[in-house]
Amino acid sequence: MLLDCSGTHRLRAIFLAYYPWGSAVTAVLPRVPLAEGRRRRAPARGLGAAVVLLLAALLGSVLIGGLESSLADVWHALATPDGSVADVAIRELRWPRTLNGLVVGACLGIAGCLTQAHTRNPIADPGLLGIYSGAALAIVTGSLLGGAALEAPGPQAVLAFVGAVAASALVFAVGSASRHGVTTVTLVLAGAAVTALAGGLVSVIVLSNDAALDTLRFWQLGSIAVRGGMIPGVLPFLVVGLLLAALNIGSLNALALGEETAASLGVDVRRSRTVGVAAIAVLAAVAVTLAGPIAFAGLLVPHLARRLVGLDYRWQVPCSAVLGAAVLLLADTAGRVVARPGELPVGVLLAVIGGPFFIHLARRRKLVSL
Numbered sequence: 001m002l003l004d005c006s007g008t009h010r011l012r013a014i015f016l017a018y019y020p021w022g023s024a025v026t027a028v029l030p031r032v033p034l035a036e037g038r039r040r041r042a043p044a045r046g047l048g049a050a051v052v053l054l055l056a057a058l059l060g061s062v063l064i065g066g067l068e069s070s071l072a073d074v075w076h077a078l079a080t081p082d083g084s085v086a087d088v089a090i091r092e093l094r095w096p097r098t099l100n101g102l103v104v105g106a107c108l109g110i111a112g113c114l115t116q117a118h119t120r121n122p123i124a125d126p127g128l129l130g131i132y133s134g135a136a137l138a139i140v141t142g143s144l145l146g147g148a149a150l151e152a153p154g155p156q157a158v159l160a161f162v163g164a165v166a167a168s169a170l171v172f173a174v175g176s177a178s179r180h181g182v183t184t185v186t187l188v189l190a191g192a193a194v195t196a197l198a199g200g201l202v203s204v205i206v207l208s209n210d211a212a213l214d215t216l217r218f219w220q221l222g223s224i225a226v227r228g229g230m231i232p233g234v235l236p237f238l239v240v241g242l243l244l245a246a247l248n249i250g251s252l253n254a255l256a257l258g259e260e261t262a263a264s265l266g267v268d269v270r271r272s273r274t275v276g277v278a279a280i281a282v283l284a285a286v287a288v289t290l291a292g293p294i295a296f297a298g299l300l301v302p303h304l305a306r307r308l309v310g311l312d313y314r315w316q317v318p319c320s321a322v323l324g325a326a327v328l329l330l331a332d333t334a335g336r337v338v339a340r341p342g343e344l345p346v347g348v349l350l351a352v353i354g355g356p357f358f359i360h361l362a363r364r365r366k367l368v369s370l
Contacts, residue, residue, distance in 0.1 A: 043308075043309035043310055043315035043319075046307075046308030046309040046310075046315070047308070047309055047319050047322065050305075050308060050319050050326065051322055053322075053323070054322050054323075054325055054326040054329075056326075057325070057326040057327075057329035057330045057333070058102070058329060060330070060333045061098040061329045061332065061333050062074050062094050062095060062098055064333050065089060065093070065336055066089075067085065067086060069086060073086045074090055077089075077091045077095075078090070097224055097332070098329065100224045100225075100230075100231065100290055101291075101325065101329045101332050101346075102325045102329065103231060103238065103286070103287075103290060103325075104224055104294065104325075104328060105297060105324040105325035105326070105327060105328030105329065106321040106322070106324050107283040107284065107286050107287040107324070108126070108284070108287050108297040108298045108301065108324050108328070109297065109298070109301040109302070109305070109320035109321045109322070109324020109325065110241075110242075110245050110279070110283055110317055110320055110321050110324070111126040111279070111283040111287070112124075112126060112297065112298030112299060112320065112324070113301070113305065113316055113317050114245060114248065114252075114276050114279055114280050114317070115129070115298065116302050117252045117255065117256070117276070117313060118184070118187070118276045118277065118280075119187060119188055120184055120256075123299065124188075125295055125298035125299040126283075126287075126298050127293070127298070128188065128191045128195075129168050129171045129191045129194075129280060129281065129284075130167040130168065130171050130194035130195045131164045131168050131280075131281065131284045131285065131288065132164070132288065132293040132295060133167060133194065133195045133198035133199050133202070134165075134166055134168070134194070134198050135159075135160040135161075135163040135164040135285070135288045135293065136163070136198065136216060136219070136293070137163055137198040137201055138160060138162055138163025138164075138166070139159050139160060139163065139215060139219050140202050140209075140212040141159075142155065142156070142159040143209070143211055143212040143216075144205055144209050144211075144212050156215075157230050157233070157234075157289045158289075160219075160288045160289050160292070161234070161237070161286070161288070164284060164288045164289075165281055167194055167198060168280070168285070170190075170194050171187070171190045171191045171277075172277050172278075172281075174186075174190035174193065175187040175189070175190035175191075183273075184259075187277070202216065219292050220292065220293060220347075221345040221347055221348060222291055222292040222293050222294040222345055222346060222347020222348070222350075223291060223346055223347065224291045224328065224332055224346055225332075225343075230289060230290055231290065234286045234289055234290065237285070237286050238282075238283075238286050240282055241283040241286060242283070244275055244276075244279035245279040247275055248272060248276045248279055249314055249317050251267045251268075251272040252276075252313035253312060253313050254267045255267065255269070256311070256313070291346070292347065293347065294328070294346060294350060296350045296354040296355070297324055297327055297328055297350060297354075298324075299354075299358070300358055301320050301323045301324045301327055302316065302320050303358075304323050304327075305319040305320040308323075327350075328346060328350075331350050331353070332346040332349075334349060334353075335349045
């Protein structure tokens with residue numbers, strides 16, 4: 001039987017990443033020279049490049065807006081504000097918006113990376129688990145039952161979080177109902193079923209209620225400018241989601257080899273799936289709460305992270321967090337520039353720019369496979 005060179009080296013690298021003492025085992029695999037384009041990447045250098053991009057995105061987000069500002073203006077507004085127009089614009093508008101984009105982008109990046117890892121699907125994003133549909137259903141239901149009282153950003157954020165968590169919990173409950181527990185197939189099928197069910201209920205409600213339709217139309221645009229003051233309210237959930245993601249990283253390299261192989265290496269596949277889905281649900285729910293549905297970031301960012309740091313999830317997940325924040329802030333800043341004196345919501349801009357860019361990457365056939 002012929003062995004594929006790239007597959008052989010990938011197997012050796014992933015196995016050693018999970019079990020460093022496995023060099024004696026992988027020694028039996030043939031050592032064929034890698035092609036030039038698939039030489040071992042320097043993950044630390046790739047992560048450093050992502051951090052530099054994030055710093056540039058942070059600076060641009062604070063500096064660029066309807067009122068041009070300099071670094072001196074930013075320092076004055078943050079350190080010694082005196083109530084001037086520039087201070088108010090930077091301190092009260094741009095800085096909370098930048099923090100919001102930082103949190104939302106990191107959550108979407110990590111959630112997207114974990115989703116693609118657990119489903120082994122390179123075109124998956126957190127919406128695959130019904131999270132966005134569940135949040136939309138909660139929003140329109142609240143608008144129908146509560147009227148104007150539930151149309152403010154604060155109550156809408158609470159509804160979105162509850163709906164997102166409830167939908168992901170239902171997906172996991174349905175997906176784990178089989179005797180084999182949670183598997184990639186059952187998780188994807190359950191997510192598709194819950195998404196279709198929630199989408200149908202949303203259509204029924206908005207067709208019969210104009211107020212619910214207006215609320216849904218505004219919420220679905222996706223923007224980091226509306227709910228910047230909600231970060232303290234979701235902070236405990238953010239910490240929980242990040243801790244769950246950190247606990248899940250250790251088993252992802254083994255799961256990339258397949259469930260049976262991972263189990264033979266001592267990984268508790270069911271527990272790993274449970275922790276991973278919980279992390280995805282909480283982080284995506286935090287993102288939906290703060291910005292509405294911004295689906296494309298969770299799809300594209302993991303691919304960019306793999307190109308920078310390679311296949312090791314110990315580098316992929318943190319790189320996805322950094323790149324997610326950078327991509328979201330850059331898109332938000334661009335939205336303020338292209339539509340002056342108004343602005344384009346970041347969700348719309350990511351869909352317009354990100355879709356063709358993702359197709360371009362796919363046509364070049366340089367996306368790293370899972």
